[in-house]
Amino acid sequence: MYNSIRIAFALLAMISISNMVSAQQQIPKNHVNPWIKPLGALPPIASLTEGEWMKGDLHVHSSYSSEGGYDPARHPISKIKAFAKSVGFGFIGITDHDNHVLGDVAHNTWADTAFKDNTLLMLYGAEWTTTRGHGNTFSATPYDHQKFYDVRDQRDADIAKVKKELGIHLSANHPAGPKDHFGFSYDLVDAMEVWNSCQWTRNANSNLIWEDMLASGRRITARGGSDVHRPSDVNYIGTPTTWVFAAKHTAQAVVDALVNGRVSISANPYAPRVEFFADINEDGKMDMMMGDNAKSTGKPIKFRVELKGNVKADSTYTVNVIKDGRKFGSYKMAGSNPVVEFTDTPKLVERMYYRLIVEGPSTDYPQVPRSAAVSGNMVALSNPIYFNFDPHF
């Protein structure tokens, strides 16, 4: 009895295999995907020279990030500001956990007499701390954060409506965890924390999510954040440091740069900054930088990588170029003004992007003496240069 059942099953399996073999794949020849439309004119690329590079940290907690109420001993805003100025920061995002004050950031962090400053650009924001994950909000001016806290457990479409109404920037924090991964739609976010804390190696999965989002057509800006809660000699303000190319010296220009992607990340405030340019019309002059998007011409594009600032002239740095999520090439650079150029021809129609990871000698950070050993040979990360991305995606 058992054997005959087995024979019957074997026969059935053979029949279904033979059916599969005899069936033909029907691949439609003239199918048009209505979602894929020809790319219209792209907005002009902003000036590569009118503006300034400013550095800062976009994920810092103060004494207000305390479950038991304000803790003056922990991390007062005055201390954060003094430290930020001592390492040459132009801006800072103090992003306290909003759940500790039930959303009322306006009457806590922002109302602190130390919060306003004449020289350091202070971004208004908070760490939106929810069941489904954390994200930093940023704004050049105060906004009704209570509304954003209140909508946190609703549908993503409702959250998107409130975010739009408030006109705020949202950046996913530590997107892949290991704790509190970002469990919302990435349609809600403008930027992502792809480098959280001095431990670069912990960010591998967050970088995978970022690559997925780029491949899907979303131009989500990568940024860093130390996520410090109290003084430390390993991970503190500036590990890592986020650089923005701001068109003006204003908080709004910093937020704008976080949207348009003219941003790179360095291991600490003294580590070299990577800049990434492309010459799209073969005239020998650079026409675009990281974050910028252009139509490809079918002709070769010359890319240029520069390391600026505190480079170690007697050491060699390695630039790893990632093209569409895959390694494109690896180049060595050295000297007091390290520069590398390479050429590639992006396809005429398809979306493509190029981005950089720079490795090399670590840079000492005397105020946070044990951080350099932990960040290791990770020096800097660029945002991508984009081709054929739809600005209306």
Ligand SMILES: [Zn+2]
């Ligand atoms: Zn968090």
Ligand SMILES: [Zn+2]
């Ligand atoms: Zn945090």
